[in-house]
Amino acid sequence: MGIGGWVDSSGDKYSRMVNNRASRAHFVQQVIGFIEKYGFTGLDLDWEFPSFPHKNSFSTPATASDKNGFSMLLAELSAVFKPRKLHLSAAVSPDSVVVDAAYDVPGLSQHLDWVGLMAYDYHGPWDRKTGHVAPLHHHNGDVSPRFNVDFSINYWLSKGLRKDKLVLGMPMYGKSFTLANPSNNGLNAPISGPGRGGPITNAGGTLAFYEICSSVKRYHWNIKRESDGSMGPYAFKGDQWVSYDDISDIKKKSELIKSMGLGGGMVWTPAFDDFKNTCGCGRYPLLTALSSTLNGGPAPHVRNCAS
Missing domain, CATH: 3.10.50.10 (Chitinase A; domain 3)
Structure with missing residues (x-):
């Protein structure tokens, strides 16, 4: 079960919840009840982002106490999830500035089963110039050395995240x-x-x-x-x-996961892959490239697939 996302993270509801002990306890109780009622296997939290103003809602303040409150929420969720063998994860920012403001990284490493690194949206129309959505390495023409997958991975690890808990996110868009x-x-x-x-x-x-x-x-x-x-x-x-x-980039990032001993890969979103084989590389060519590289098996051919 997932909670959050970019749009849902606007406003202050998550901030108010994590900064109040009784509200956190109520949230944990409601989550457990919902999971057990409908048979989910765990919870993924996607709050974008603790202690950081929401770009689409400038009325949402940046509350420094969110960082500690979020860590306390994870500890309290973990305490009731582990005896029930439920999974607990969170989707997190790739930006080091947000990481420092939003996350107690050692706490996340302790309480979460894995951390989904949203290693995309490094550039977009907000930059007022063209740029790549998810560069693997720094490019000399980029304005900052931190806007790339390689930097984000190593920054999270340097802050105390166990490498086998880092799940690398890749864009299907x-x-x-x-x-x-x-x-x-x-x-x-x-x-x-x-x-x-x-x-x-x-x-x-x-x-x-x-x-x-x-x-x-x-x-x-x-x-x-x-x-x-x-x-x-x-x-x-x-x-x-x-x-x-494209396929070759997904394979390259998947190979990086294996070589670094990371926890795995994730995507946003499977619905954006070529699920109908419109372009002649088979159904779900990007997901197939990810799965085949991490788990072994035949990789899709690249010809005529936006390469």
Whole structure:
């Protein structure tokens, strides 16, 4: 069972709950009752983010005590989950600034079965220029050395998270942009706003992988990759531009999980993968790449899949 998410995290309800002992106890009691009634195997908490103002709700204050309150909530949940053999996890920010403000990392490492690192949305239309949604390594053109998967993993580990509890998140979507000048179509190009919504998802600034691979295959979007291999591809046509991870990038990140001895991989969201084999690489090619790399088995071919 999951609670939270970007939209649900606006407002102060989670802050008020974690900072009040009686409210925490009531929450724990209600969660246990709901889990046992409906047969769930655990709880994933996705509060975005403790002790940090919500970007979509500037009226939501940053409360420093959230950090300790969240850690206390996890300890209290863990105390009742473990005897029942229930799983407890949390989705967390990849940004070191948020990590320092929001999380008692040793406490999370102690009380959680795993920590889902949301290693995506490093860049988007809010930057007012093009950028990659989930770069694996730092790129010389990036404004900050911290906006990449490699930095985020190592920062969390340096703060005390057990590596076998870190589950690396990967995007099944791309961040899209509308170019200010279609002839200026590289990284860090000025934009006029988010990209147009896709034909199915209809969400400005975001395209599902199946929408991206369809645009590449059917409408012949141009694909570019940086020569240093620091990030996945980006594709563009006219004034529309999108960055994303393809099969080879998912495999590369999955291989990193194995080589570092991390806890595993997760995705947001399976519904954005090419579940109908629209683009000719089989059903769920990104999920298949993740699973086959971590568990062994045949990997999907890359041809004609937005690569």
